[in-house]
Amino acid sequence: MKPLVxxxxxxxxxxAFIDQTIKSILGQTYTNWELWLIDDCSTDNTIALVTKYVAMHDNIQLLSNTTNAGAAISRNKGIEVSQGDFIAFLDADDLWMPNKLEIQVNVMLTQNCDVSFSSYKQINEAGQSLNKLVKALPQLSYKKYLKTNYIGNLTGMYNAKVLGKITAPNLRKRQDWLLWLSAIKKSGKTALGIQEPLAYYRVRSNSISSNKLELLKHNYWVYKKGLGFSTIKSIYRMVIFIYEHFFVKSRLIVSTKQ
Incomplete structure (x- = not known):
């Protein structure tokens, strides 16, 4: 039997987006998966929209937080109850291409890698193409990844059968970066970057990536709180981060407009 994801x-x-997100999972060519939806005390129609999918599909489950706890706590709750050999993440406003899981699982099995990710395309809030491709580095070491976040969380997957369940620290932002840092470090091998784009990242007007000062603040706390670095070391790492993020990683975003 194929591994469970x-x-x-x-x-x-x-x-506004969860219906499209779930449909992109249902449309996967790889069918041995389970989906854990964790609601963080939504006040809109989210629960009503997903309940119909839970009723129709045995491999879709819904959990609800009793208080608004943030993305890290929600993801960790899903990880804790998961049964899969591989664990992957898809936020409620992003989309997967139909062959995402099939390609990624096959690559991880044939290449014997513990952590993988891929290139992805950007869309706007209406789902229209922004004609931008974010290219994945072919190989990503822990040392390189410490400089800035090179893994689009919607593309990441790790082998829980080999690494065990790796959870995120309780930071309100950028906790996904810390999760993948832990996974790569525990693996002891480089993460494999799949060059083919396998997902669509929805660029939101209120995202922290659209606010440079917020971006710097939250990434400082990755070093200071998340990794426990001293203030001096955290500032030093931020100098490296600024160069890597704005002058190196930025080159991986290319136009697809003909």
Whole structure:
């Protein structure tokens, strides 16, 4: 039997996009998966929209937080109950291409890698192409990844059968970066970057990536709180981060407009 993939999707007031997100999972050519939807006290119509999918599909499950706890707690709750050999993540406003899981599982099995990710395309809030491709590095070491976040969380997958269940620290932002840092470090091998784009990332007007000062603040806390670095070391790492993020990683975003 093919390995089971556990998909973790945290939700908060996601009624505008969650239907499309779930449909992109249902449309996968790889069918041995389970989906854990974790609602973080939504006040809109999110629960009503996903309940119909839970009723129709045995491999889709819904969990609800009793208080608004943030994405890290929600993801961790899903990881804890997951049964899969592999664990993947898809936020409630992003989409997967139909062959995403099939390609990625096959690559991980044939290449014997513990952590993988892929290139992805950007879309706007209406789902229209922004004609931008974010290219994945072919190989990603822990040392390189410490410089800035090179893994689009919607493309990442790790082998839970080999690494065990790796959870995210309780930071409100950028906890996905810390999760993948832990996974790569525990693996002891480089993460494999699949060059083919396998997902669509929805660029939101209120995302932290659209606010440069917020981006710097949250990434400082990755070093200071998430990794426990001293203030001096965290500032030093931020100098490296600024160069890597704005002058190196930025070159991986290319135009697809003909």
């Amino acid at each position: 556990s998909i973790i999707t945290p939700m908060y007031n996601s009624e």
